Amino acid sequence: MARRREYLTIPRMLPPRPPSRWARRAKILAGWGFILLGIAGFFLPFLQGFLFLAVGLYILRDEYAWAQRMIDWLRRKFPRHARQMDQGAERAQAWLTRWRRRVRRTVYQVRR
Secondary structure: OOOOOHHHOOOOOOOOOOOOHHHHHHHHHHHHHHHHHHHHHOOOOOOOHHHHHHHHHHHHOOOOHHHHHHHHHHHHHOHHHHHHHHHHHHHHHHHHHHHHHHHHHHHHHHHO
């Protein structure tokens, strides 16, 4: 059985750090970018407008109250799609967790 390395464990007792100013700006910029792609997707046949709008709203929901209200309205209006969006959000969170672990491993190995 392989030994568990210390750099792979994440302390669960500490509260998460708030994002830096640049991370917050990048998040807002990415959210607005997806919303603009969603608007363009309504007019261009090769872009999925609703998909990009939904992703943009999910990114911006922590920053803007109107985005959270819009998501709540979409959940009430389209309950079947709300379940699919929840599953997509869970899959994206799992992917981000795996990606962060890989980056941490790589950074740890480079520092050695």
